[in-house]
Amino acid sequence: MDLIIRRAMLPRSAFQQHQQQHQQPLDIGIDAGRIVALEPDLAASAREEIDAAGSLVTPPFVDPHFHMDATLSYGLPRVNASGTLLEGIALWGELKPQLTQEALIERAMQYCDWAVARGLLAIRSHVDVCDPRLLAVEALLEVKRRVAPYLDLQLVAFPQDGVLRSAGAFDNLKRAIGMGVDVVGGIPHFERTMADGAQSVRMLCEYAAEQGLRVDMHCDESDDPLSRHIETLAAETHRLGLHGRVAGSHLTSMHSMDNYYVSKLLPLMRDSGVAAIANPLINITLQGRSDTYPKRRGMTRVPEMMAAGIEVAFGHDCVMDPWYSLGSGDMLEVAHMGLHVAQMTGVDAMHACFDAVTVNAARILGLEGYGIAPGCAANLVVLDARDAVEAIRLRAARLAVVSRGKVVSRAPAARASLSLEGRPAQVDFKLHRA
């Protein structure tokens, strides 16, 4: 074998997959880029071995919602002084004419390096198609080619200024798909009227159905309780037989919707197989801005959707761009924020937040061979934590990242050496019990 990871604790969802009642450390055997064995005390040898020593080994983090054309542009051409969504959109408009393909590629490649170091090995990125030059599309297709040996980059043709509102946007979107962009995007709440928004959803879903493509729309990203494009998106998904291939991103208006209406909406979403992608870091900072107090959180109804049987994942959305000046590609930070904002502090709920940045997101992207089982792709992360909850709590160090069977990143564990009144001590922030 090429590699064996010894004494690995798996996330709950992976243990459930193997119907293991009593969780115990397992050895993971890897050969030719695939997992070939998963059992305790594997009697085999390999060219390289990693001793996880009871630490959590997980399939990689998956970011189902990102904007790689804007990432790491913080401060260009100026910073977002107010920190609001509208100033962010204005800033992006100022930056767009100055973008060059070289600079776009350089920033995206730097971000992908950060992602790999964080164990983030699959990203769905929206790419703005409203610029007829399609500069960002060409740049991100080039990035997709360059990172393909170690990172899955899926691109969404995103008409940032509205597919109906922005002249030529639908043609640009189709050109982008023709060039190799994977998924059809949209932004119905940004069209001029509610009716135009609904029309844009119908048009884009019909196009996706014709082309056999997935759909992921920025949908209802506002505090308006009457912004209900998610209803149209779910109904169109059902009408066109796109079940399991459509996602609504953000859905922040659901936070403010009438409860009775939502009790009808959730079953419609479940029955049409529409997934939901919340972006906790961005939703908590950009929504509720026109409120005084009480101030709404703005994130969509994550635990309620999960309880209704809807696929829900968390995305990062932004890192150091016109909308968000923080972030480092750490999906554990995303899960940490999502857990807090949604008050998902029950034990099962905390594990569900870990699933929201791993398995759930992988299903939304339609990733093949994702998971820890013989036959799966050998994409794995060794975390400095004993379980998923501890990983979220500590935003645990990614001790080793394995992509396509190769170790592509290593990082030291976070430790502090104390000297207190002459008493030396080592701290690793885990609670060690005798």
Ligand code: FE2
């Ligand atoms: Fe977004």
